Amino acid sequence: MRLGFALLALLLSLPLSAAQLHLELDGSSRTLDSADLLRMPQAREINIEQDVSYKRPMRYRAVPLATLLQGIKADDHLQAVALDGFAAEMPAAPLLQEGPARAWLAIEDPAAPWPALGNGKPSAGPFYLVWTAPQASGIRPEQWPFQIATIRRLATVEQRFPALLPDPKLPAEGPVRQGFALFQQNCLACHRLNGAGDAQFGPDLNMPHNPTEYFQPGFLRQYIRDPQSLRQWPQARMPGFAESVLSEEELDALLAYLGHMAKRRP
Structure with a gap:
């Protein structure tokens, strides 16, 4: 019995495994895991003054989303699909711009997980689309999808x-x-x-x-x-x-x- 509790305690203390992001952008697909993304040279710490999901200031390790959208043009249409089935439709143009509002893919570090979104709820990870200076381009709350699993290019709605x-x-x-x-x-x-x-x-x-x-x-x-x-x-x-x-x-x-x-x- 003591051995069983010890094993359970050990499992609970282990960091979460790396999550995978699926990109389906150019007729083929590729997969990046959170460790790959956290090590990208473009990754940096960013501050979000008023996070839409957490309702408070947050700090993330993130990469500019445009760096992942290879081959995507401003008139393309993208969709971010979350783990729970939420499917955000996204025109590509705002995601590609460098400012004033800029889109970032925040990456949850398995060794330092983000807080839960509420009692009994998971975090916004493993991947979360956040914006710096969102008000500058009229970015709406629905343009902040969280728990992203897949980003894909599709025809328009x-x-x-x-x-x-x-x-x-x-x-x-x-x-x-x-x-x-x-x-x-x-x-x-x-x-x-x-x-x-x-x-x-x-x-x-x-x-x-x-x-x-x-x-x-x-x-x-x-x-x-x-x-x-x-x-x-x-x-x-x-x-x-x-x-x-x-x-x-x-x-x-x-x-x-x-x-x-x-x-x-x-």
Whole structure:
């Protein structure tokens, strides 16, 4: 019995093993582990003044994400897939720029793991996309995916998932089309719509029913702003979207898109 406890204590004291990052960018794939990335000559210590996930200042060992995106052009489209199925759609242009906002891949050192994101939750590792000076380029919270396992180049959302498209007769600058862009930025990472999308994290937002059909308008706005104020349970994972992230005008446009898509089921 004592030997068993000693072995368990030894296992718990050992550092975590190196994690692997899969890159699928140019028709082939390559894998880098955390030890490789931590040793890269471009790796450095960076300070994040207000970390989106930890809600406080953080310090990371990180590499500029652009150094890993070999062969990627500004008009390419990327996707970061997390261990839990979160799939963040990412235009390549902001990820490649050197400033003012700059994208970094933070690497969790197995010998010095990051803190948990909350009680009973894992850390943001093994790989986390963070930004320095994010406000300079209007970087949104959904552009900070954590627990990344894979980064891949894909066709655009419009090309991959035509079931998400609003009526082509609508004006390009109208609220529904603006709402479609906001849906891609803020919702598609967790949700599908009409069965379309790569995320496996949250429910489909149009099948079998659209939230604009079963929520009263005021309660739907409240739910998007602060989900826990309307439906409170310990396992809830949907974040709230404050006005600093999604303005009232943008929320109007997002709801216009959802309401429009309620009439465009397959």
